[in-house]
Amino acid sequence: MSMNREGRPTRPEGAETSRETWTGNRGLMLEEPLLFEIGDATTTGVDFENAGGGTSRLGGLERNRPIGLAGLTEPETVRHYTRLSRQNYAIDLGLFPLGSCTMKHNPRLNEKVARMPGFADIHPLQPADTVQGAYELIHRLAEWLIALTGMHSVAMSPKAGAHGELCGLLAIRSALEARGDAREVILVPESAHGTNPATAAFAGYRVENIPATTAGRVDLDALTSRLGPDVAGVMITNPNTCGLFEPEMIAISKAVHEAGGLVYCDGANFNAIVGRVRPGDLGIDAMHINLHKTFSTPHGGGGPGAGPVVFSEALTPFAPIPFVEKQGKEFVLVEEETAGEHHGRSFGRMTAFHGQMGMFTRALSYILSHGADGLRQVAEDAVLNANYVLRSLEDVLDAPFGASGPCMHEALFSDKGFAGGLSTIDLAKGLIDEGYHPMTMYFPLVVHGAMLVEPTETESKAALDQFIGALRSVAERARAGDETLKAAPVFAPRRRLDETLAARKPILVYKEPEAAQAAE
Amino acid sequence: MRYLPLSNADRSEMLQVVGAGSIDDLFVDVPEAARLNGKIEGLPDHASELDVERQLGALARSNMVAGDVPFFLGCGAYRHHIPASVDHLIQRGEFLTSYTPYQPEIAQGTLQALFEFQTQVARLYGCEVANASMYDGSTACWEAIVMARRITRRGKAILSSGLHPHYASVAKTMARFTGDVLSYEAPTLSAATDIDALDVDGDTSCVVVQYPDILGRIADLGGLAAKCQAAGALLIAVVTEPVALGAIKSPGEMGADIVVGEGQSIGVGLNFGGPYVGLFATREKYVRQMPGRLAGETVDAEGKRGFVLTLSTREQHIRREKATSNICTNSGLCALAFTIHMTLLGEKGLRALAELNHAKAVAAAERLARVPGVSLINDTFFNEFTLLLPKEARPAVRAMAEHGVLGGVSLGRLYPDEAELANGLVVAVTETASDDDIEALAKALEGVLA
Numbered sequence: 001m002s003m004n005r006e007g008r009p010t011r012p013e014g015a016e017t018s019r020e021t022w023t024g025n026r027g028l029m030l031e032e033p034l035l036f037e038i039g040d041a042t043t044t045g046v047d048f049e050n051a052g053g054g055t056s057r058l059g060g061l062e063r064n065r066p067i068g069l070a071g072l073t074e075p076e077t078v079r080h081y082t083r084l085s086r087q088n089y090a091i092d093l094g095l096f097p098l099g100s101c102t103m104k105h106n107p108r109l110n111e112k113v114a115r116m117p118g119f120a121d122i123h124p125l126q127p128a129d130t131v132q133g134a135y136e137l138i139h140r141l142a143e144w145l146i147a148l149t150g151m152h153s154v155a156m157s158p159k160a161g162a163h164g165e166l167c168g169l170l171a172i173r174s175a176l177e178a179r180g181d182a183r184e185v186i187l188v189p190e191s192a193h194g195t196n197p198a199t200a201a202f203a204g205y206r207v208e209n210i211p212a213t214t215a216g217r218v219d220l221d222a223l224t225s226r227l228g229p230d231v232a233g234v235m236i237t238n239p240n241t242c243g244l245f246e247p248e249m250i251a252i253s254k255a256v257h258e259a260g261g262l263v264y265c266d267g268a269n270f271n272a273i274v275g276r277v278r279p280g281d282l283g284i285d286a287m288h289i290n291l292h293k294t295f296s297t298p299h300g301g302g303g304p305g306a307g308p309v310v311f312s313e314a315l316t317p318f319a320p321i322p323f324v325e326k327q328g329k330e331f332v333l334v335e336e337e338t339a340g341e342h343h344g345r346s347f348g349r350m351t352a353f354h355g356q357m358g359m360f361t362r363a364l365s366y367i368l369s370h371g372a373d374g375l376r377q378v379a380e381d382a383v384l385n386a387n388y389v390l391r392s393l394e395d396v397l398d399a400p401f402g403a404s405g406p407c408m409h410e411a412l413f414s415d416k417g418f419a420g421g422l423s424t425i426d427l428a429k430g431l432i433d434e435g436y437h438p439m440t441m442y443f444p445l446v447v448h449g450a451m452l453v454e455p456t457e458t459e460s461k462a463a464l465d466q467f468i469g470a471l472r473s474v475a476e477r478a479r480a481g482d483e484t485l486k487a488a489p490v491f492a493p494r495r496r497l498d499e500t501l502a503a504r505k506p507i508l509v510y511k512e513p514e515a516a517q518a519a520e
Numbered sequence: 521m522r523y524l525p526l527s528n529a530d531r532s533e534m535l536q537v538v539g540a541g542s543i544d545d546l547f548v549d550v551p552e553a554a555r556l557n558g559k560i561e562g563l564p565d566h567a568s569e570l571d572v573e574r575q576l577g578a579l580a581r582s583n584m585v586a587g588d589v590p591f592f593l594g595c596g597a598y599r600h601h602i603p604a605s606v607d608h609l610i611q612r613g614e615f616l617t618s619y620t621p622y623q624p625e626i627a628q629g630t631l632q633a634l635f636e637f638q639t640q641v642a643r644l645y646g647c648e649v650a651n652a653s654m655y656d657g658s659t660a661c662w663e664a665i666v667m668a669r670r671i672t673r674r675g676k677a678i679l680s681s682g683l684h685p686h687y688a689s690v691a692k693t694m695a696r697f698t699g700d701v702l703s704y705e706a707p708t709l710s711a712a713t714d715i716d717a718l719d720v721d722g723d724t725s726c727v728v729v730q731y732p733d734i735l736g737r738i739a740d741l742g743g744l745a746a747k748c749q750a751a752g753a754l755l756i757a758v759v760t761e762p763v764a765l766g767a768i769k770s771p772g773e774m775g776a777d778i779v780v781g782e783g784q785s786i787g788v789g790l791n792f793g794g795p796y797v798g799l800f801a802t803r804e805k806y807v808r809q810m811p812g813r814l815a816g817e818t819v820d821a822e823g824k825r826g827f828v829l830t831l832s833t834r835e836q837h838i839r840r841e842k843a844t845s846n847i848c849t850n851s852g853l854c855a856l857a858f859t860i861h862m863t864l865l866g867e868k869g870l871r872a873l874a875e876l877n878h879a880k881a882v883a884a885a886e887r888l889a890r891v892p893g894v895s896l897i898n899d900t901f902f903n904e905f906t907l908l909l910p911k912e913a914r915p916a917v918r919a920m921a922e923h924g925v926l927g928g929v930s931l932g933r934l935y936p937d938e939a940e941l942a943n944g945l946v947v948a949v950t951e952t953a954s955d956d957d958i959e960a961l962a963k964a965l966e967g968v969l970a
Contacts, residue, residue, distance in 0.1 A: 276547060508814055
């Protein structure tokens, strides 16, 4: 055993790395029970003044049975959720290459701004005179979004990308119905996000797929030959989900318009072109912008997002209420009441209030920080980083569209060349052991065993080089048939989880052991 | 630019690796006509952190902050005190900057918290299962109507007049496109709700009732639940103020089939209308018809308990146009805030909070009913009630605001077309209102009515 001069061992020898501990913890990797296993009905972490025994106006509907909630004191609560947090991967910990999700750094200035009481502690139904600054903030963000996209107007109220898609399709349907031309079909490329066909169906349309070319683009011939009097429009993602720009976008828009349809663009990948291309110049009629992607509002483990929708002139009259308008020096909120006068064709309200204010403040803070020059640089660096990943790895990972030219903000690989028995999921789980969140797996569906890598612009070259090294190492193991990958991850808080069991016997809420046993 | 780590030297080196002469070569697929060859004109360049903070701080300061004045607005968004540790914990980077937990081995933090959230929501609502959140109460309400249509294969939904008019408005917008038939009328200013008069027939898919309703009234849902069951329709209860359920029976307990609502009161804050968090719960037998994500318990390869997203064959990324909903991103971080605040409260704290809200509201209602010309509409209420003023409430609210009192939501604001409601004022009183605040409201009301 090697010792230092004081006789203290400096290097462990023959350490048992897999030894079980009494607690189940492994050093800083801490196991944490469920809230309902450690809290109880009589513990609380909040002190209240005494309510005093006044009269009840509850109409005899007082709760007389236990709710079943568990409480913890503040120190226990802080520890419980801090411990849980440490079982998550996050952008703050490292590169998060989830394709199509744009996991970029979330500037903390944005968090600070969103928490200013003048934004965070105001009520959506306050009189207009008391919230002029809030209306102005929404209006300023709207102006930026219109300028950056070259479009005519923007609906700010949609709550997330899919809600924005719905907003766009409802405007399209309203515009078509207004000209007495109800149509039934929306065309969606087979590489589209699942939200596209789901949204079209939710809006009452029938969905038909459009095939992709071998170069990973929309098949223009197949599209144009399907256009006709029953086609309301198309939903195209551009840059598309293969990480490629649709070079025929202007021709696609023209063909759709000539056939009497309208063009929806899924703006999930706007980060690749912000400041370099305005969707308005591509002939599109509606596009949602995920503020939680391009404009860096945090993903928060699955939301909240925000999905403002920019519109062409043709669709503007049909945009949803409410929205903020500048009238002279004053900002007003156009709602049901006033919409009738000069916005009578609005398709109506999509959500209770005016949108994701907390996301608007963060997005505007991000936009002002970058400015016109910085946003253009964002797109350039995002695209450069993705191409750097693509070209640095195409010798070990098959890049199905690598030969057709540069990619945009994300690099797409397939599982071709992996040894038999190993697939994309094994590589992904191997990457977890290397300390990374995996890329998007098995999407888009047009590529076998797809791996979609989006590094974003907030990664340094050193961070990219390390990631490329890690991915190269795992890819080489997959090619060589290293069966140990099938057991990965081994260094994460959990080994692979049994998703089949979870779906076959769903346990969606906690049941106390007695109750669970009784239910068996 | 402080957020962009690449240096010009890095960029040149990387362009070489990529085999491109310049960055423009990477944008070759963009049609010539759509290429911007420089910055977009008329927009400012990047700004320092200090400068941005100044610009946005100026906008923030021009708003009247709820916490700075006597404040009594509700109607779907409520001001409650949120313990400081809630905001601290949700700002842990591991929660704030993580993604939807698609890789469960490194997302147990989010998944376990969602499982706790689902359990809390289900128990609060008196239901068997709950999902991992929706955007907000209003969109959750429409999704519940769609779900009821799927289950009953009927297309007529009856909305009680006590439903929040914005929620009804969202449903009306959507129904126009989906072909669902809705019946809805604005409420009348009376102590009794319409719920026992609702006509449920064999074509009805669901009845939607808000509890407590938009005017603050509380009605027993038991009779309506039985009526719905007899007609083969589902009862959907909408709860905009979850704190109420610390004091009154849950809708699930009274027989509601689907319970949805707004969770903003717990942990989230006012935020001028968003982001909020939609809650969605139902019976176990309907779980495969539910929209949205679900966290479920399972085991890992070593047999250790863990959590995953489950039953995703309902969802858009698998089922595409056949999915139960198009929702993808939900309100994850707001759901976490809800869960942490609810953990701090616990059963004991929630009950104490509810009791305090009710006591303050009762005291305020009694005081305000003594203002000359003012009467109280409600027999029953929790922390929100409706006053009938001797004149239009909307200008009165504006006039009170000029005197630094945010005195409630006028029904004129919510129902601009309903002249009979114009004198109604909905006042919400939470634990944040002090006795002085209540007195200030009474005085302000006296002033503007004089």
